[in-house]
Amino acid sequence: MxxxxxxxxxxxxxxxxxxxxxxxxxxxxxxxxxxxxxxxxxxxxxxxxxxxxxxxxxxxxxxxxxxxxxFDIVWKTITPAAMAPTITKRYSHSAAVHDNSMYVFGGCTCSMTTFNDLWRLDLSKRLWVRPLTMGTYPSPKACSTMVCYKDSLVLFGGWTYPPSYPLHQSWHLFNELHTYDIKANRWTCINTAVTPPPTAGHSVSIHGNWMVIFGGLQRASNVVHSTKTNDIWKLNLETWNWYKQETFGHLKPQERYGQSQTVLDDENVLIMGGSGGPQIFFSDIWILNMKGNHWKWIKVEVRNSHHAPPNLWCNPVCKIEDKLIVLSKSRQNPQSPFMFISRGVWTPPVDPRGDNRGELLQRRPGRIDMADRVVDHDENVNGRRGTLKGVKRNNAGDEAERQMLLSDPNKPGPSGAPEPNERMGLAAFNDPNVDVDQKMNARRLLRQEKMKLSEEKLKAKLCIAAKHKAKEFSKPKKNVLGMYVLDVAHALDSEPYVTWMPIKDPDLERDGPEETMLYTFVSGKSELIMFGGIHKDDGSLIACTTNLSQQVSNSLHFITAPRYVI
Structure with a gap:
């Protein structure tokens, strides 16, 4: 109750x-x-x-x-596990975003080869999926461009390493045009009567139903070497017809490759940076006005250039509102020492002939075709520094020593006194070759012992060096990527200019990933996505002159805004 x-x-x-x-x-x-x-x-x-x-x-x-x-961004990094089924490490690949996925095609491997695989990143689950595509696959290549048009991906150009045989071939350029139907999961090769020359390192953008490409390295059908260009080609994405676009006036950018191309509106595109070859870097900015049939180039004034990134070559660009975001070497990074990587990766070479020349070569961009590699005169096709075993060789030193011992029976010993001659006995048993061979064998054994000692010392030094390198690998990263922002709000004025924004707090750059090059950088939904590339951090470059597996990355990095509390 x-x-x-x-x-x-x-x-x-x-x-x-x-x-x-x-x-x-x-x-x-x-x-x-x-x-x-x-x-x-x-x-x-x-x-x-x-x-x-x-x-x-x-x-x-x-x-x-x-x-x-x-400049108050948040970095989020996803590194695949060592044995997890995921995309292979690569650089110089292509990437594009479509709806809830990011697609990655091709690129270079650690072993100087190229891919032609296609991977899809589910941006909701942050998981990699490899579609089992059908149709006509593109060739394995890198430095191609891939853009999204409606429900398709359009892939053009690229380059690949030459085959092993026949020897002394230059790297190969492509002018292939492929489309990937996302819904049908099928590659299609499109052949046209008119096409640009084989091209790589160019830039591309979509304007309505047109795809516009600029610059790059090109190679004509009757030419052996590649040449840089400043030509403009456009592709009608409905009829699949190529047209070479001429520009009005004599003002135009210099020939270049590795530049960035950003859409400002339906009639204007911004070209920034690039390289014109060894010791030629560009930091200029141009506007290509595509109004009507008479296109024209407009030079843009660059303000606050002392806040610009140190490198604008092969740096992808993302556009957020009226800002362009570039990732490059952080402002706080010390001057990194000159690096040397294996023959398959272009890097500024080191000249051992002098300090002044080395300083000049430090400003050179690398070469993809391995032309800057120092020639090793001891190198051959099948091996290096080897000798054939079991072959009788005429050693002049041993023969001279043998004649000396035969001609001087009373050779002084270490104390200066003549050594006793044991051949003064019975003449019938006096064979001079027997005693001389014994002395020569003894000296050979002594030399072999000295060589063994030197080899042991060398092994001990190598072990110590390996331990130091392992410690350096475990050290925290020294060089990080910094974010640079270009304000393009006045890029379309009657007197256009752009401004590099100064960073407000240098301490905000400490959380970036390791300094990287040849990565992709695309814009997602309320985030920026960086994938792959080659690490340029000092700690990751040590002892990697022959193996790039420690340098090439398959990590994902996301740039987001900090989360604010209600």
């Missing part, structure tokens, strides 16, 4: 659900979802959720823009 009275007097508790949360709290909870498929599926719950999801997407974009303006 007492218990029933107590239960009736106690207030009843109502069950609460997520629908009872305020909009601000619900948006904060939804903000933890990846800005891809999962958060878009939440729009199907109710009208209220649809409104909240739209606010979350808008807030994420605004926060990323604010984080870039303040």
């Amino acid at each position: 007492i218990e029933s009275a107590a239960t009736t007097s106690a207030p009843s508790k109502e069950l609460l659900s997520i629908e009872d949360l305020p909009d601000e709290v619900l948006e904060f909870v939804l903000g933890f979802l990846p800005p891809y498929k999962d958060i878009h599926d939440c729009m199907l719950v109710s009208k209220r959720w649809r409104r909240c999801v739209r606010n979350v997407i808008k807030i994420k974009r605004r926060n990323l823009n604010k984080a870039i303006n303040d």
Whole structure:
């Protein structure tokens, strides 16, 4: 009776659900979802959720823009496990984003070969998937361009290493045009009557139903060596016809490759940086106006150039609102020592003939065709520094020693006194060759012992050096990638100019990944995605002159805005 009275007097508790949360709290909870498929599926719950999801997407974009303006970004790194089934390490590959996935094609390996595989990164789950594609596969290649048009990927150009035989071939360029139908999961090779020359290292952008390419390294059909160019080609993505576009006036950029190309609007594209060959780096910026049939080049003034990145060659660019983001060597990085990697990777060479010449060569860009490699005169096709065993050789030193011992029976010993001649006995048993051979064998044994001692000392030194290198590998990274921001808000004015923004707090650059080159850098939904490349950190370059597996990366790096508390 007492218990029933107590239960009736106690207030009843109502069950609460997520629908009872305020909009601000619900948006904060939804903000933890990846800005891809999962958060878009939440729009199907109710009208209220649809409104909240739209606010979350808008807030994420605004926060990323604010984080870039303040240089207050967050790095998130995903490194695949050693034995996990995932994409292979690579550099000089191509990447493009379509809906909730990032696609990666081709690239170079650690063993001086190229890929022609296609991988898809599920940006919601952060997992790699390799589609079992059908159709006509592209050739294995690197330094090609891949862009997204509707539900297809358009792949053009590229280069690959020469085959082993026949010898002394230069690397091969391509002018192949392939499309990948994402829904049908099929590659298609498109053959056209008119096509650009074989090209690599060019830049590309999509404008409506046109694909525009600029510059690069090209090779004509009747030419052996490659040449840089500043030609413009455009492809109609509906009829698949190529056209070479001429420009109005004499003002135009110099021939180059490795530049970046960014769409400003439907009629203007921005070209930045690039390389014109050894010791030629570009940091200039141009606008290509594509209005009407008469296209023209416009030179853009660059302000605050002392805040620009040290390198604008082979640096991908992402555009967020009216800002261009470039990743390059951090402002806090010390001057990295000159590096030498294996023959398959282009790097500035070191000249041992003098310090002054070495300083000049330090400013040179590398070569992909291995032309800067120092010639080793002891190298041959099958091996190096070897001798054939079992072959009788005429050793002039041993023969001279033998004649000396035969002609001087009373050769002085170490003390200066003549050595006793044991051949003064019976003449019938006096064979001079027997005694001389014994002395020569003794001296040979002595030389062999000295060689063994020197080999043991050398092995001990190598072991000590290996231990030091292992310690250096375990040290924290020294050189990191820094973010550089270019303000292009006034790039389309009557007197156009762009401005490199100064960093507000240099300490904000300490969390970046290791200094890397030949990576891809694309824009996702409210985040920027960096993949692959070659590490340039001092610690990762030591003892890697023949094996690039320690340098080439398959890590993913995401740039996002910091999460703000309600």
